[in-house]
Amino acid sequence: MRIDIRHVAAALRRHRLATFLIGLQIALACAVLCNALFLLTGRLQLMKMPSGIDEQNLVVVSLQGTGGDLGRDTLLRVKQALRGIADVASVSMTNAVPFTQQAGEIGFRSVLDDPSYNQQGHFYVADNDFIRTVGVRLADGRWLGDDEATSSQSFLPISPSVLMSRSYAQRIWPGKPSLGQVFFADGVQRRVVGLIDDLARPNPEPSALHNTVLITGSNVLGQVFVLRTAAPSRDRVLRQALDAVAHVAPEVVVDLDYSGTLSDLRGRYFASNRAMAGMLCGIIAAMLLVTALGIVGLASFWVQQRRRQIGIRRAIGARRSDILGYFQTENFLIVTGGIAVGMVMAFALNIALMKLYEVPRLPLAYLPWGAVVLWVLGQLAVLGPAIRAARVPPVVATRSV
Amino acid sequence: MFGYYLDLALRSLKRNRVLTALMVIAIAVGIGTSMTTLTVMYLLSGDPLPGRSGHIYYPQLDAETGKGMVRSHPADLLDYTSAHDMWSSGKADRQTMTAEALVKIQAMESGRRPAMTDALTTTNAFFAMFNVPFRYGGPWQPRDDEARSRTVVISERLNQQLFAGGNSVGRTLRVDGNDLRIVGVLAHWRPSPRFYMVVGGHGASDTSDLYKPPQDIMLPLSTALDLHSQFSWFNCWGDVDPKNMAAAACEWVGLWVQLDTSAKHSAYLDYLRDYDAQQHSLGRFDHAPNTRMMSLMQWLDYNQVVPKDVQLQTWLAFGFLVICLCNTVGLLLVKFLGRSGEIGVRRAMGASRRDIFMQCLVEAGTVGMLGGLGGLLLAWFGLWLVRQQTVAYADVAQLDPMLLLVTIVMAIVASLLAGLLPAMRASRIPPALQIKVS
Numbered sequence: 001m002r003i004d005i006r007h008v009a010a011a012l013r014r015h016r017l018a019t020f021l022i023g024l025q026i027a028l029a030c031a032v033l034c035n036a037l038f039l040l041t042g043r044l045q046l047m048k049m050p051s052g053i054d055e056q057n058l059v060v061v062s063l064q065g066t067g068g069d070l071g072r073d074t075l076l077r078v079k080q081a082l083r084g085i086a087d088v089a090s091v092s093m094t095n096a097v098p099f100t101q102q103a104g105e106i107g108f109r110s111v112l113d114d115p116s117y118n119q120q121g122h123f124y125v126a127d128n129d130f131i132r133t134v135g136v137r138l139a140d141g142r143w144l145g146d147d148e149a150t151s152s153q154s155f156l157p158i159s160p161s162v163l164m165s166r167s168y169a170q171r172i173w174p175g176k177p178s179l180g181q182v183f184f185a186d187g188v189q190r191r192v193v194g195l196i197d198d199l200a201r202p203n204p205e206p207s208a209l210h211n212t213v214l215i216t217g218s219n220v221l222g223q224v225f226v227l228r229t230a231a232p233s234r235d236r237v238l239r240q241a242l243d244a245v246a247h248v249a250p251e252v253v254v255d256l257d258y259s260g261t262l263s264d265l266r267g268r269y270f271a272s273n274r275a276m277a278g279m280l281c282g283i284i285a286a287m288l289l290v291t292a293l294g295i296v297g298l299a300s301f302w303v304q305q306r307r308r309q310i311g312i313r314r315a316i317g318a319r320r321s322d323i324l325g326y327f328q329t330e331n332f333l334i335v336t337g338g339i340a341v342g343m344v345m346a347f348a349l350n351i352a353l354m355k356l357y358e359v360p361r362l363p364l365a366y367l368p369w370g371a372v373v374l375w376v377l378g379q380l381a382v383l384g385p386a387i388r389a390a391r392v393p394p395v396v397a398t399r400s401v
Numbered sequence: 402m403f404g405y406y407l408d409l410a411l412r413s414l415k416r417n418r419v420l421t422a423l424m425v426i427a428i429a430v431g432i433g434t435s436m437t438t439l440t441v442m443y444l445l446s447g448d449p450l451p452g453r454s455g456h457i458y459y460p461q462l463d464a465e466t467g468k469g470m471v472r473s474h475p476a477d478l479l480d481y482t483s484a485h486d487m488w489s490s491g492k493a494d495r496q497t498m499t500a501e502a503l504v505k506i507q508a509m510e511s512g513r514r515p516a517m518t519d520a521l522t523t524t525n526a527f528f529a530m531f532n533v534p535f536r537y538g539g540p541w542q543p544r545d546d547e548a549r550s551r552t553v554v555i556s557e558r559l560n561q562q563l564f565a566g567g568n569s570v571g572r573t574l575r576v577d578g579n580d581l582r583i584v585g586v587l588a589h590w591r592p593s594p595r596f597y598m599v600v601g602g603h604g605a606s607d608t609s610d611l612y613k614p615p616q617d618i619m620l621p622l623s624t625a626l627d628l629h630s631q632f633s634w635f636n637c638w639g640d641v642d643p644k645n646m647a648a649a650a651c652e653w654v655g656l657w658v659q660l661d662t663s664a665k666h667s668a669y670l671d672y673l674r675d676y677d678a679q680q681h682s683l684g685r686f687d688h689a690p691n692t693r694m695m696s697l698m699q700w701l702d703y704n705q706v707v708p709k710d711v712q713l714q715t716w717l718a719f720g721f722l723v724i725c726l727c728n729t730v731g732l733l734l735v736k737f738l739g740r741s742g743e744i745g746v747r748r749a750m751g752a753s754r755r756d757i758f759m760q761c762l763v764e765a766g767t768v769g770m771l772g773g774l775g776g777l778l779l780a781w782f783g784l785w786l787v788r789q790q791t792v793a794y795a796d797v798a799q800l801d802p803m804l805l806l807v808t809i810v811m812a813i814v815a816s817l818l819a820g821l822l823p824a825m826r827a828s829r830i831p832p833a834l835q836i837k838v839s
Contacts, residue, residue, distance in 0.1 A: 017734060017822075017826065018731060018734055018735065021727060021730050021731040021734065022731055024727055025724055025727040025728055025731065028720065028723060028724045028727060029724055031720070032717060032720045032721060032724065035717075036717060039713070064503070064505075064517040065505060065517065069505070205606045205607065206606065207606060251515075253505060253514075253515055253516060253517045255517065268791070271790070271791040271792075272607065272609060272710065272790065272791070272792050275790040275791075275792065276710045276713075276714070279714055280717070282434075283434065283714075283717050283718065283721055286430050286434060286721065287721050287724060289430070290426075290427045290430055290431070290721075290724060290725050290728055291724065291728070293423045293426065293427060293728065294423075294427070294727075294728035294731055294732065296423070297419075297420055297423045297424075297728075297731070297732045297735060298731055298732070298735055300419075300420075301420075301735035301739060304739070305739070349720070353713070353716070356712070357709050357712065357713055358606075358709075359713075
């Protein structure tokens with residue numbers, strides 16, 4: 001291949017406006033593409049966020065009802081019935097599990113003499129079957145003993161011992177060992193006796209994923225039952241669990257929105273994220289399509305316009321591959337120029353979005369990806385017109401138009 | 402002249418079908434995407450109470466006591482005592498309290514299993530204040546608020562579900578085990594957002610739940626208190642007896658007032674401050690005074706009701722539209738300059754630069770028109786996609802007749818803008834040279 005970039009550039013200078021327009025389009029596409037890709041991966045990551053529990057093997061039944069319906073006797077009867085279902089290893093009664101309704105958001109103090117709450121997190125209040133049922137993993141410290149499941153005073157059991165998500169404890173007490181730290185919640189001094197691998201909030205969002213505390217109680221009035229079973233039996237266990245509730249507590253209404261296998265609940269929780277991800281994919285695809293169409297249109301025009309010159313070049317010895325290479329080089333130059341400007345614009349757009357919508361800063365790593373996508377797109381789009389150009393027979397040179 | 406230009410434009414468009422199709426597709430896709438997101442944005446950010454919203458206000462104060470969360474803004478809801486005191490003072494032209502409760506309902510005659518639903522607990526003035534339309538019957542009377550009457554108003558949807566859409570006024574609905582008499586059935590009413598109960602939007606990352614449809618049942622707040630309904634609360638700080646929410650240290654009631662003149666507005670502001678000061682001197686409040694009264698639209702703005710995802714989508718879609726237009730500018734340029742010979746001949750035969758310019762613009766406008774029609778189809782499909790989502794506002798996403806017009810106009814204006822530069826270039830083609838070359 002003997003393609004001199006200077007020749008290609010000189011030819012482009014004769015079509016300044018058209019070159020500028022296609023370059024501008026590439027630049028804008030690059031800016032939007034980088035940001036859209038970044039938003040998309042953010043959504044996909046959020047949807048894959050770890051919940052800290054053994055999701056594959058869990059089934060959840062949430063009850064709804066008035067205070068009278070959900071007395072402790074009723075709840076215990078329900079728990080007993082759920083435990084009797086075949087292939088259910090254990091059952092726990094809790095105020096919430098990840099991807100159900102938030103039920104224990106409490107402000108607390110990590111400093112005794114602080115005049116106000118300086119922390120706010122989600123407290124999982126559950127019976128002492130919770131840990132073995134949902135499959136939380138201990139990262140440091142010890143589990144809660146059965147005798148530490150105490151009665152409740154108002155919101156929380158009076159037990160001083162709690163488990164805390166590891167990353168949350170590190171955020172509250174940065175640079176200090178988290179184990180053994182104390183805080184004050186619901187009028188009682190609590191001690192972190194164990195750190196668990198991050199347990200997700202019932203309603204995780206990017207700014208608050210794992211700010212959770214786990215405390216066990218002896219007279220919990222949780223409306224959420226979580227059943228441990230084996231993944232293949234999940235659907236059957238769910239059906240039987242709903243039947244069992246209807247049988248032993250016909251007055252209680254099951255909250256179907258928050259009942260299902262844990263995979264169902266995760267799917268429902270992230271439905272709007274999935275919709276947003278779909279929308280972003282749609283915009284990205286449509287944008288690439290339109291940009292490619294623009295390149296095809298312009299390149300076709302140039303090929304048509306230069307038929308004679310191409311013929312002359314072929315007549316004086318240029319091979320087909322030279323013609324092909326010429327158009328590909330030309331496209332590469334334009335796209336590269338567009339990308340260079342587009343990267344600056346990508347950052348400008350990101351800063352605007354950061355100001356308006358609390359989008360995080362665009363990592364540099366997205367820029368090469370955007371560039372590669374656009375280079376490949378440009379080469380593919382120009383291929384058709386370039387092949388047509390390469391097929392121009394040398395004899396064209398001898399014809400007048 | 403216009404007819405002639407149109408004829409020329411159509412001939413020219415037909416001559417190079419591929420290029421024409423590329424341009425029309427680019428505009429259609431750009432317009433379709435941006436109109437889909439713009440429609441959703443427009444429907445979610447509109448005034449839910451046109452003509453009335455400017456007179457509706459939301460008084461707030463800080464009723465929390467003791468070592469609690471120190472807030473820079475007063476809490477989104479009031480404690481019952483403050484709300485009830487201000488409501489019963491009757492200082493505004495109209496006033497109503499709103500709170501939400503989770504209740505168990507069962508139609509006695511229909512034989513269905515009980516179901517849980519959110520109930521709006523409010524007062525008689527709610528319906529007149531917010532222009533709530535009725536199909537059968539009407540609101541309960543002010544004396545029902547006082548007497549804690551066992552009355553209830555149900556939505557069109559619930560009436561359809563339980564009573565097959567018939568006139569159910571006078572029939573009985575069992576709410577939390579008590580028999581309530583239906584006094585009214587609403588006609589179709591779908592405010593967007595559910596403006597009278599916008600709570601907790603400020604600083605939230607996803608506000609789409611503020612667009613839920615209105616509650617299916619509405620009953621007097623006094624009655625719900627009597628029935629010990631399970632109210633939802635915004636913030637509690639002391640001991641809470643769920644059976645006695647009227648005395649609970651909780652913020653859970655909203656107060657809406659209608660103030661028809663600016664004099665009344667400033668008088669009410671004074672009243673709110675005086676009330677707050679009086680409660681401080683009585684020792685019921687101990688936080689620094691923090692009163693505020695926003696209008697309905699200010700309140701919606703403060704809560705940033707329009708979901709951020711929707712706004713982001715709109716921005717991206719418009720960025721995309723700019724790309725599509727850029728594309729169209731390039732393709733039009735190619736198209737017009739590709740006809741240099743023809744334009745040269747026309748110029749030589751006496752067409753002025755203006756004529757050429759106009760002819761090119763007509764051609765661009767025609768492309769825009771076709772792209773707009775395509776965009777409309779795409780927007781219609783896009784909105785259908787939005788309606789398939791499981792978000793609370795999905796049912797609101799309908800093509801608006803106003804926006805239908807906007808779509809076509811926007812497509813034509815956009816394509817004319819895109820055609821401006823290429824048309825200018827084309828009109829500068831010198832006549833003689835072109836003829837010589839060919």
